Amino acid sequence: MYDGDAVFREIEHRCEALIKKRYRKKICRDSFMSFTLFSVLLFLIGLFSEGTADSYDSSFYGASLLSPNAGEYVLISVVAFVLGVLVTAFCVKLKNKK
Secondary structure, three states: OOOHHHHHHHHHHHHHHHHHHHHHHHHHHHHHHHHHHHHHHHHHHHHHOOOOHHHOOOOOOOHHHHOHHHHHHHHHHHHHHHHHHHHHHHHHHHHHHO
16 A cells, blocks of 8 residues: 555656656657747748749849849748757756756
């Protein structure tokens, strides 16, 4: 037979295991969504960066991003954002371990 303390410890242990499992699922889901978003953005940059210099009008705000030469800048900014998200998630994971 179990005494009250053993039952309480077992319940706490199972609760912690379920919380960790749920947290790992969330991390995996968020990582998958980040990778999917990154892939879609990379595909769209490749799709829309095809064009000539006459395909945009620089008199509109933000139209310079439609330039064929702007794909590199947008790609670098997206990569920097994704790396920032990964570093933040890694720091949060390290903080939660301690």
